[in-house]
Amino acid sequence: MSDAYRLRDDAVVRSSWDxxxxxxxxxxVLAGNDVTLLSPLAAEAVLAARHGITVVALAERLVCxxxxxxGGDAGDMAREVVxxxxxxxxxxxxxxx
Amino acid sequence: xPCESDAAFRVLIVDATNTGRSAAGERxxxxxxxxxxxGRDRIRITSAGLNADDGVAMQDLAREVIQAHxxxxxxxxxxxxxxxxVEATDLxxxxxxxxxxxxxxxxxxxxxxxFTMSExxxxxxxxxxxxxxxxxxxxxxxxxxxxxxxxxxxxxxxESLEERxxxxxxxxxxxxxxxxxxxxxxxxxxxxxxxxPGGGEGAFLVDAFGVTVAVHCEGAGGDALSDAGRRxxxxxxxxxxxxxxxxxxMVGPDPEVLTAARARGVLAYPDVDRALHHLSPAxxxxxIEQRVGSLVMLHxxxxxxxxxxxxxxxxxxxxxxxxxxxxxxxxYAYVTDETLAVxxxxxxxxYPKPLSVLESAGPMKDQWGPESLDLLPxxxxxxRLARLALVERVQDAxxxxxxxxxxxxxxxxxxxxxxxxxxxxPLQLHTLADLVESIGGLVRIRxxxxxxxxxxxxxxFEGAR
Numbered sequence: 220m221s222d223a224y225r226l227r228d229d230a231v232v233r234s235s236w237d238x239x240x241x242x243x244x245x246x247x248v249l250a251g252n253d254v255t256l257l258s259p260l261a262a263e264a265v266l267a268a269r270h271g272i273t274v275v276a277l278a279e280r281l282v283c284x285x286x287x288x289x290g291g292d293a294g295d296m297a298r299e300v301v302x303x304x305x306x307x308x309x310x311x312x313x314x315x316x
Numbered sequence: 317x318p319c320e321s322d323a324a325f326r327v328l329i330v331d332a333t334n335t336g337r338s339a340a341g342e343r344x345x346x347x348x349x350x351x352x353x354x355g356r357d358r359i360r361i362t363s364a365g366l367n368a369d370d371g372v373a374m375q376d377l378a379r380e381v382i383q384a385h386x387x388x389x390x391x392x393x394x395x396x397x398x399x400x401x402v403e404a405t406d407l408x409x410x411x412x413x414x415x416x417x418x419x420x421x422x423x424x425x426x427x428x429x430x431f432t433m434s435e436x437x438x439x440x441x442x443x444x445x446x447x448x449x450x451x452x453x454x455x456x457x458x459x460x461x462x463x464x465x466x467x468x469x470x471x472x473x474x475e476s477l478e479e480r481x482x483x484x485x486x487x488x489x490x491x492x493x494x495x496x497x498x499x500x501x502x503x504x505x506x507x508x509x510x511x512x513p514g515g516g517e518g519a520f521l522v523d524a525f526g527v528t529v530a531v532h533c534e535g536a537g538g539d540a541l542s543d544a545g546r547r548x549x550x551x552x553x554x555x556x557x558x559x560x561x562x563x564x565x566m567v568g569p570d571p572e573v574l575t576a577a578r579a580r581g582v583l584a585y586p587d588v589d590r591a592l593h594h595l596s597p598a599x600x601x602x603x604i605e606q607r608v609g610s611l612v613m614l615h616x617x618x619x620x621x622x623x624x625x626x627x628x629x630x631x632x633x634x635x636x637x638x639x640x641x642x643x644x645x646x647x648y649a650y651v652t653d654e655t656l657a658v659x660x661x662x663x664x665x666x667y668p669k670p671l672s673v674l675e676s677a678g679p680m681k682d683q684w685g686p687e688s689l690d691l692l693p694x695x696x697x698x699x700r701l702a703r704l705a706l707v708e709r710v711q712d713a714x715x716x717x718x719x720x721x722x723x724x725x726x727x728x729x730x731x732x733x734x735x736x737x738x739x740x741x742p743l744q745l746h747t748l749a750d751l752v753e754s755i756g757g758l759v760r761i762r763x764x765x766x767x768x769x770x771x772x773x774x775x776x777f778e779g780a781r
Contacts, residue, residue: 237739237744238743238744238745238746239745240724240725240728240745240746240749242723242724242725243723245725246725247725247728247729247732247745249732249738249739249744249745251739252450252738252739254728254729254732254733254738254745255729256725256726256729302424305424305425306424306425306427306428308425
């Protein structure tokens, strides 16, 4: 589950939080007992996943907002964001290998 | 970190099969907590295995070890670790470093909350932790990050299986005994009604940010404890009134009497110094629980100007707050060295508790009353929060402290880690943001020695004006 290659394109991720503040594209979110400061990229991902989104659709959404990642793959970028936010309780995986 | 105060603290002991170490850990930790009167309504200890077969009995050697140390092996059946168990757990105590890493790999939500029992015992050494038990995983994780703590015990080789199993049992039992001492003092209080505080020479009342705590001293050393407690808590003493909550402490030489007292939920120790050491976090935690949701309670030292303006120096436990309070308290009024309590109107409720000072070579800190340390008392009238500074002691910092204004969200991200029960505050992050903005934001100060902060004080008091 923690390995990026195990997170499939059609895996659905969903975000949730108890309270949040936004300033200048960044977000501070309280999820359960954890407070996490999100970069503009992570904030966009969290907002996009509010009602559930597949990894591939999330990647497209991030490309729309920030452009193609330099020297990287948009899908991998989306996976990295998801895998960083799952341990913080901000995102959950609804279907994955 | 913030948490639910009305729920038990939930600990899951994890290993590979849930038939050996984790079974022994579960039963011996339960035994030591029960012996201190801490039941499952306050701390819930269960176990599971990463690769366990559900319903399997524990190994015979584990049973022997548990019984050898006075625990009960009855009614045990192995459980395989599930996602639901992970979600319902506050702290994971794992058999070995390898198993801990595997747990985190399989269940990322356990990151920052998973420790081997060896790590837990070592990280607690010398740490006078005065925060609710639910906050301990965060504190332990921060301490682990900064230190090279061995994850596993040195044990006899696998070829000597029986000898190895008994060695593991002895280590688990010893660690569980020490951990239970700390957890019993800081665990959520029982939902049972608080008995009337009563009076008597062995009892005294202290005020902790508006919460009246009755301290009942008993045992052969009860009077000595009461006298020492009154001296150490002199600035918090209340002459009369109704208590909101009580703490029972016993001091005596007879181990059997102490054991019987612990079973009644009394904090019981063989000497006054040890009792005072554990009394301080017990009072703090019980007072914090009484003010959940109504006060912003920060891990901070507080110093006040003669006009009642307060500067709070926010820092994690064990990183220099007491030294700051002791050093600056010779020049500015000592408000607290541990818990800075602020209401929505920025009024600070003082908590001039004893200061924990490491004077001797032993693992415990001595408790010194602010009077004994000649710290200035708070001025009469209202105390008002003027500034909050996130402080970080850095060995090679320049002698002139480095002060940095922090963007709101970045500052709040640090501050939130040092707020008790943030999730129970009305409007949570918004309440915290309003407080911070009302005092002109947050600054971070990197300093070398506490005395280096002294020249900054006038500008900090002016900051919010």
